[in-house]
Amino acid sequence: MATGQHNLSPGRGVFRRKPFDGVEEVPEGGGLAKSLGLWQLTAIGVGAIIGAGVFSLAGAVARDGAGPAVMFSFLIAGVASAAAAFSYAEFAGLIPRAGSAYTYGYMVLGEIIGWFIGWDLLLEYVAIVSVVAIGISGYFDFFLNGIGLNLPLWMSGAPGTEPEGVADGSYKVNLFAVLLCLGIAFLLTRGMKNAARFETVFVAMKLTIVLVIILVGVFYVDTANYNPFFPGGVAGTMGGAALVFFAVFGYDAMSTAAEESKDAQRHMPKAIIYSLLISMVLYVLASLVLTGMQNYTEIDPTAGFSAAFGAVGLGWLANLIAIGAVLSILTVMFTFMMGATRVWFAMSRDGLLPKWFAKTDAKHSVPVRVTWIAGIVSAVLAGFIDIVSVAELTNIGILSAFIVVCIAVIVLRYKRPDLPRTFRTPGMPVVPIIGVVFSLWLIYFLEWHTWARFGVWLLLGLIIYFAYSYRKSNLNRVGSTAALDSFAAGGTAGPPADAPSAPPAPPAPDEDGPRGDGPPPGSGG
Numbered sequence: 001m002a003t004g005q006h007n008l009s010p011g012r013g014v015f016r017r018k019p020f021d022g023v024e025e026v027p028e029g030g031g032l033a034k035s036l037g038l039w040q041l042t043a044i045g046v047g048a049i050i051g052a053g054v055f056s057l058a059g060a061v062a063r064d065g066a067g068p069a070v071m072f073s074f075l076i077a078g079v080a081s082a083a084a085a086f087s088y089a090e091f092a093g094l095i096p097r098a099g100s101a102y103t104y105g106y107m108v109l110g111e112i113i114g115w116f117i118g119w120d121l122l123l124e125y126v127a128i129v130s131v132v133a134i135g136i137s138g139y140f141d142f143f144l145n146g147i148g149l150n151l152p153l154w155m156s157g158a159p160g161t162e163p164e165g166v167a168d169g170s171y172k173v174n175l176f177a178v179l180l181c182l183g184i185a186f187l188l189t190r191g192m193k194n195a196a197r198f199e200t201v202f203v204a205m206k207l208t209i210v211l212v213i214i215l216v217g218v219f220y221v222d223t224a225n226y227n228p229f230f231p232g233g234v235a236g237t238m239g240g241a242a243l244v245f246f247a248v249f250g251y252d253a254m255s256t257a258a259e260e261s262k263d264a265q266r267h268m269p270k271a272i273i274y275s276l277l278i279s280m281v282l283y284v285l286a287s288l289v290l291t292g293m294q295n296y297t298e299i300d301p302t303a304g305f306s307a308a309f310g311a312v313g314l315g316w317l318a319n320l321i322a323i324g325a326v327l328s329i330l331t332v333m334f335t336f337m338m339g340a341t342r343v344w345f346a347m348s349r350d351g352l353l354p355k356w357f358a359k360t361d362a363k364h365s366v367p368v369r370v371t372w373i374a375g376i377v378s379a380v381l382a383g384f385i386d387i388v389s390v391a392e393l394t395n396i397g398i399l400s401a402f403i404v405v406c407i408a409v410i411v412l413r414y415k416r417p418d419l420p421r422t423f424r425t426p427g428m429p430v431v432p433i434i435g436v437v438f439s440l441w442l443i444y445f446l447e448w449h450t451w452a453r454f455g456v457w458l459l460l461g462l463i464i465y466f467a468y469s470y471r472k473s474n475l476n477r478v479g480s481t482a483a484l485d486s487f488a489a490g491g492t493a494g495p496p497a498d499a500p501s502a503p504p505a506p507p508a509p510d511e512d513g514p515r516g517d518g519p520p521p522g523s524g525g
Contacts (some may be wrong), residue, residue, distance in 0.1 A: 014465075015110030016475050018103075018350065032098060032259045032345075033365035035193035038267040041254060043200040044338070045275025046207070047331030048250025050282060051132065054210060054328065055321050056304035057247055058287035063301045065232035066240035068225070068291040071284045073240030074248070078280040080241070081248040083435035084402040085276050086425040087409040089269035092255045093422035094412075096264030099346030100256040100339070101401035106350070108408040115469060117404050118347045119461035120397035120454070125253060125340035126374055127394050129184070129333050130381035133177040134158075136329040137382075140176050151175075161386045177382035184333045185375025188341065191364030192260050199334050202327050207282070209324035213305055213317065214285050220312045221292030231296065242442055246395060247283070250332070251275055252402070253339030256346075269423035337374055344370040351476075352469040396446055396454045399439040406432035406439075 036044075062070040091104045099106075102121060106114025137157075144151060153166065155175035162171050187195050230237065251272045258264045290299065293308045300307035306318040345367040348358035361368045410429045412419070425431055470476075 014112035014470065016473075017108065017110055018106045018114070018475065031360065031365065032367075033192060034260055034262050035191070036196055036257060036261045036267075038263075038271055040196040040200055041257065041261060041267055041271035042274045042278070043203040044196065044257065044335050045251045045254040045271055046278050047199055047203045048253050048335035048339075049248060049275060049279040050206065050210070051247065051328045051332045054247075054283060054286055055213075055306070055325055056301075057244060058283070058290050059299040059304035059308075060301040061240040061243050062287070062291050062296040063299045064240070064243075065236035067228065067231035067236065067296040068288070069230045069232070069237045070240050070244075070291060070296075071287045072237050073244050074280065074283045074287055076238065076241040077245040077248050078276070078283075080245060080434065080438035082276060083431050083438065084249075084406055085251055085272050086423075087406045087432050087435060088251060088255050089272040089423045090409050090413075090421060090425045091405065092258050092268035092272060093265045094419060096258045096261065096268065097346065098256055098259040098342040098349075100252055100258070100343065101405050102343050103346055104408050105401075105404045108412050109404065111352075111470075111473060111475065112465070113404060115347075115352055115465050116458060116461060117397075117401050118343050118352070119464075120457065121343050121401060122340055122347075123457055124394050124397040125336045125343070126378045127381065128336045129181060129340070129374075129378040130177075130385075131394065132329045132332050132336075133180045133378065133382040134174060136180060136326055136333075137174050137176040140326075158382075158384050158386050173383045175383070178379040180330075180333070181337075181379035181382055182375050184330075184337050185371050185378075187334070188338055188371050188375075189361065189364065189366060189368050191361075191366055192257070192338075194364075195334070195338075199331055202331050202334075206324055206327040206331060207278075209320055209327070210282055210286065213321065213324070214282075214289050216314070216317065217289040217293055217305070217308070220314075221289060223292065225292050225295045242445065244283075245438075245442060248276070248279065249398060249402075250279075250335060252398065252405075253335045256339040256342035259342075265422045337371075337378065340374045341367055341370045344374070351472045351474040352465075354472075396443060396450055399443050402439045403436050406435040 058070050058074070061073055062068065066073050088100070092100075095103060095107060097103045099118065100121075102114050102118030104114075105117045141151065141156065153170040154172040157171040157174050159169070159171055159173075162168055187198060232239070254275065255268060255272060258268050261267050286305075290305060290308055294311060298311075303310075306315075306321050309315060309317040309321075344353065345358050345360075347353045348355055348370070357370045357373075358367060359369050360366060409425055410432050413425070413428055
């Protein structure tokens with residue numbers, strides 16, 4: 001087996017690596033349809049990043065001690081998130097496959113790493129869908145109460161979540177949250193082209209509402225409210241950055257749709273950067289306006305803009321804010337349920353989960369089975385479990401994925417500098433290292449029970465991996481070694497087992513995107 005100084009070996013055992021091509025099978029029903037353009041991908045990313053928190057999160061963090069400097073909390077969190085986003089952008093242009101962090105980890109760091117990240121993202125993406133579905137049901141109840149309608153108590157919430165004044169045992173199911181999860185699943189089964197149109201329209205409406213709120217609010221800013229600007233000092237600002245960091249990711253879920261992009265190698269990196277940039281600008285402007293409308297000590301930590309506009313006699317804008325919050329939550333649900341199904345699809349296609357799950361619909365070219373399973377599981381979580389317990393299932397896996405992707409992009413840049421890249425992470429290796437350090441810092445502050453649930457889920461995944469996935473992996477097929485050897489020898493694509501061997505093609509010129517500072521192409525030997 002020929003190997004060069006900078007070549008990745010295929011690995012052995014649990015650290016065997018998936019080559020860039022040659023071991024995937026077309027699933028039953030065909031593959032995924034390439035139907036997403038640049039702005040549809042960007043809308044999916046913005047839809048995931050900007051949630052209902054844009055209307056309330058800034059107020060809560062400002063009130064807790066960041067004060068007007070909450071805008072810097074968002075900027076710091078945005079810079080840290082961008083460190084990971086650049087790594088995702090480089091991989092999305094280089095490996096236009098479904099699966100995102102799972103696929104990147106599998107190809108660069110080994111099968112067991114990819115398995116753990118994919119396995120955990122399945123849980124976390126579905127849990128995020130459930131959390132936001134529960135949240136939107138609260139807005140729905142508020143809206144109905146405002147027009148004089150009241151839902152029967154039995155369908156108003158999960159068992160055990162009755163508020164003060166409601167008899168224990170009155171709640172049986174959060175029916176609206178259940179129907180919402182199933183509705184998003186149905187939309188996704190209608191094909192990504194149709195679903196993306198829905199997402200794009202809703203994101204446009206959401207952004208319009210956010211801009212209206214910012215533009216109206218700026219006329220009620222009192223600059224005296226900006227003094228003191230840093231009431232909590234550096235500690236308050238950094239603490240705020242840790243809290244708002246979870247409001248500035250979502251591009252990771254969007255990158256799972258790379259295989260459905262019309263031109264993934266050009267569009268995916270741009271969509272990741274554009275979506276994060278648009279979201280950060282709006283978050284910073286919103287926080288600046290909110291803390292200018294009210295002194296940070298007077299901001300309602302839950303109502304945010306609604307209370308601020310009420311204080312200046314514009315309470316009618318609360319209805320517009322409620323609509324914006326609902327639209328925000330719907331777009332978040334769409335992106336993360338899509339992300340869960342694409343990770344599941346990729347793992348099944350690779351043989352790590354039963355290939356039955358990877359079946360795609362012949363008409364719409366979407367993985368219908370896993371979409372309905374994800375919809376049903378998220379509906380059960382949203383309908384019968386309280387929001388706190390479900391929320392605790394999120395965060396740690398996504399941060400782990402960030403760490404894996406940032407490490408993998410460093411490894412691949414220096415091991416395979418010859419690969420054609422349409423985007424190169426700047427400041428290599430400092431920028432990805434910043435992403436790793438910040439993610440580790442946030443993980444350190446997670447509650448112990450979050451770690452416990454994470455450990456139990458990974459232990460279950462480990463059992464499944466050795467009992468099923470290791471043996472059923474595509475890399476165990478007869479002939480897969482040829483593809484692996486081709487990858488190790490420097491080829492970007494391994495031939496099928498029965499194809500004659502051929503020397504690897506020279507790398508294509510890197511015409512798009514900023515240049516990195518890795519070794520020059522062709523230095524890999």
